[in-house]
Amino acid sequence: MQRISYKFSHLIVRPHCKMAAFSTVAQQVKLDILSKTHALDNAAKRKEISRTFISDTVTVPTKEMYEYATLSTLGDDVYFEPSTKALEDHIAQLTGKEAGLFMSSGTASNQIALRTHLLQPPYSVLVDHRAHISKYEAGGAAFHSGAATTALIPANGHHLTLDEVKRNMILGTDTHFAPTEVVALENTLNGTIFPQDEIIAISDYVHSEGKKMHLDGARLWHVAAETETSMKELCDPFDSVSLCFSKGLGAPVGSCLVGSAAFIAKARWFRKLFGGGMRQTGILAASAAYALTYNFPQLPRVHALARRLEAALEEIGVEITSKAETCMIFYDPSSIGVTYDEIADRATDLPEPLILGGSRLVVHIQTTESAVDDFLSVVRQLAEEKKAAGFVKPPPTANGGNGYKDIYVRRAPKTSA
Ligand SMILES: Cc1ncc(COP(=O)(O)O)c(C=O)c1O
Numbered sequence: 001m002q003r004i005s006y007k008f009s010h011l012i013v014r015p016h017c018k019m020a021a022f023s024t025v026a027q028q029v030k031l032d033i034l035s036k037t038h039a040l041d042n043a044a045k046r047k048e049i050s051r052t053f054i055s056d057t058v059t060v061p062t063k064e065m066y067e068y069a070t071l072s073t074l075g076d077d078v079y080f081e082p083s084t085k086a087l088e089d090h091i092a093q094l095t096g097k098e099a100g101l102f103m104s105s106g107t108a109s110n111q112i113a114l115r116t117h118l119l120q121p122p123y124s125v126l127v128d129h130r131a132h133i134s135k136y137e138a139g140g141a142a143f144h145s146g147a148a149t150t151a152l153i154p155a156n157g158h159h160l161t162l163d164e165v166k167r168n169m170i171l172g173t174d175t176h177f178a179p180t181e182v183v184a185l186e187n188t189l190n191g192t193i194f195p196q197d198e199i200i201a202i203s204d205y206v207h208s209e210g211k212k213m214h215l216d217g218a219r220l221w222h223v224a225a226e227t228e229t230s231m232k233e234l235c236d237p238f239d240s241v242s243l244c245f246s247k248g249l250g251a252p253v254g255s256c257l258v259g260s261a262a263f264i265a266k267a268r269w270f271r272k273l274f275g276g277g278m279r280q281t282g283i284l285a286a287s288a289a290y291a292l293t294y295n296f297p298q299l300p301r302v303h304a305l306a307r308r309l310e311a312a313l314e315e316i317g318v319e320i321t322s323k324a325e326t327c328m329i330f331y332d333p334s335s336i337g338v339t340y341d342e343i344a345d346r347a348t349d350l351p352e353p354l355i356l357g358g359s360r361l362v363v364h365i366q367t368t369e370s371a372v373d374d375f376l377s378v379v380r381q382l383a384e385e386k387k388a389a390g391f392v393k394p395p396p397t398a399n400g401g402n403g404y405k406d407i408y409v410r411r412a413p414k415t416s417a
Contacts, residue, residue, distance in 0.1 A: 005359040013297045017390070023255075033320065040297060041204055042301050046060065046366070047352065048353075049366050050367060051368070051371040051374070052354075052355040052405045053198055053354065053361045053363070053367070053371075054355055054356065054360070054363050055364075056248045056327060059247070059248075059250040059364050060252070060352070060363060061250070061252045063412070065251070065291070065298040066248075068289075069282075069283045070283065072282035072285060073283075074282060075282060076275065077278050077279060077280070077281040081279075081280070082282070083281075083282035083285040083286050083312050084102050084282060084284075086285070086289075087100070087285040087288055087289055088101060089099035090289075093312065094228035094231045094257070095231050095241055096232035096236060097235065097241070097258035097259055098264070099258065099259065100257065100258045101258075101264050101268055102256055102281060102285060103242075103255040103257055103276060104249075104253065104254065104276050104278060105255060106216070106218045108119060108274065108276050109242035109244075109255040110137060110140075110184075110216050111133075111137060111141070111144050111145075111258055111274075112267050112271055112274060113149065114133070114145050114184070115258070115270050117240065117242075118145045118146075118181055119181075121146050121147070121178075121398065122177075122179065123145075123148070123180070124148040124150050124177075125147050125148075125180070125181065125183075126149075126168060126169055126182070126183045127151055127183075127185075128151070130159050130408070131151070131154060131186045132186060132218045133149075134149050134151050145302030148178040150168055150180065150297050159189070159192070159194045160198075160202070161184070161198060162198060162205060164196060165202050165206070166309040168407050169183070169206070169209065170284045171209060171299065177209040181209065181212060182213070183206045183211065183212070183213055184213075184216060185202070185215055185216070185238075186214070187217055187219075187220055188219045188222050188326050188328075190322055190328060190330065190360075191325060191362075192323075192325045192326075192328075193222075193227065193326065196229065196234065199237050200237050212240070213237060214239065214240045214242075215237075215238040215240070216236060217234070217235070217241045217242060217243045217274060218243070218244040218247055219244070219247060220234055220235075220243055221243070222248055222327055225296065225299035225303070226299070226303055226325065235258070239257050239259055239405060240257060241257070241259070241268060241411060242255055242257040243256050243258070246287035248295075248302070249291035249292065249296060249365075250291050251290070251291040254284050254288050263381045292347060295365055295378045297363045299365075302327050302363055302365055303324070304328060305363050305369065306324040306326070306328070307330060309324065309329060309363065309372050312328070312330050313379065316330050316376070316379055316380050317393065318361045319331065319334070319368050321405075321407035322375045322407055327362060328360060328362050329360075329365060332359060333382075335382075336383040336386060336387075336393070338357075339381065340411055341411070344384055346354045347374075347375065347378050350374060352380070356411050357415060358409035359409040
């Protein structure tokens with residue numbers, strides 16, 4: 001007979017009691033998350049998303065995407081899941097790199113890329129001051145990699161230039177400084193397209209100094225679609241590139257990091273170390289594959305809708321502070337005497353509300369033409385009211401400041417809920 005120590009004897013239960021106890025536990029554990037109204041709720045959510053301008057991360061899987069995804073393989077990705085491996089290989093081939101690695105998010109992909117590039121401190125990462133890596137990843141470069149960040153304000157207000165990178169790269173042996181080890185660019189950045197010639201010039205210089213180039217290409221798909229340039233050509237100047245499936249492409253989850261085989265092998269190690277090694281990811285990889293096939297071709301339509309929105313805003317007299325080069329517009333309604341809050345309040349009060357943040361308008365594959373029309377009606381109506389109340393657009397003033405104005409006014413979206 002098996003001997004059980006006194007310490008564990010309280011765990012022994014008789015068979016009939018065990019059944020009763022188990023059904024109690026099962027009762028406590030079980031959960032039904034589908035409400036009686038879930039179909040209606042989801043239809044309402046899809047409607048809300050079609051009228052949400054705050055981001056393209058709100059895009060949701062369609063029934064067709066999920067149907068395709070359920071046919072994916074059932075492996076465990078810590079041991080190379082087949083559908084996920086097929087996605088990684090495809091993205092590597094598409095971008096002209098040796099290998100790819102599926103990640104849970106763009107933040108994980110960027111941060112693991114930096115961690116993999118950065119070997120022996122002290123070191124720093126050079127970025128545009130608006131870059132997601134520097135501004136919106138919770139200080140990850142410092143936390144995960146112990147890296148300092150050199151954040152530059154581009155003088156042209158649009159993109160960093162070779163000259164700016166050259167002047168601000170930290171090189172040499174002066175022990176006061178943390179040498180620049182990686183230059184991390186972003187394309188698109190706030191929806192704008194980084195000129196490829198400038199990227200190549202920066203890359204040639206950075207590589208000539210023996211340093212690395214990383215690209216946050218969360219929305220590089222938009223550059224490829226808008227400029228009709230291959231992903232390989234766009235990625236060639238970089239040692240590593242992070243691409244997202246869950247933003248403009250409309251997949252539910254996931255990003256892919258690409259680079260050399262050795263780089264990705266090490267990044268796979270860091271992914272596990274960071275707790276980002278996922279298991280049955282086939283369903284996510286297949287959603288991404290569906291997005292590449294059926295949603296990428298929709299981007300030209302999305303960009304055209306953004307341009308239509310921009311043109312109509314200009315016609316109303318609204319100042320456009322960053323043009324619709326792809327799917328985003330930044331605007332300033334003070335030129336018609338209106339505030340972001342006034343617009344958001346009116347938009348919330350519509351029979352079918354619009355969800356707005358501050359100065360950024362993002363158009364995505366699920367944005368409807370009628371959402372754009374309704375937004376324009378709100379702005380047009382407010383402009384007319386202000387004009388009737390005597391608002392006159394002030395003449396432009398000479399720029400007496402340092403020339404820099406942050407165009408990104410972030411406000412929590414106002415919802416009717
Ligand atoms: C340019 C850019 N890079 C990276 C990320 C991070 O992606 P995630 O939210 O999947 O972590 C975002 C998120 O919106 C982004 O806009």
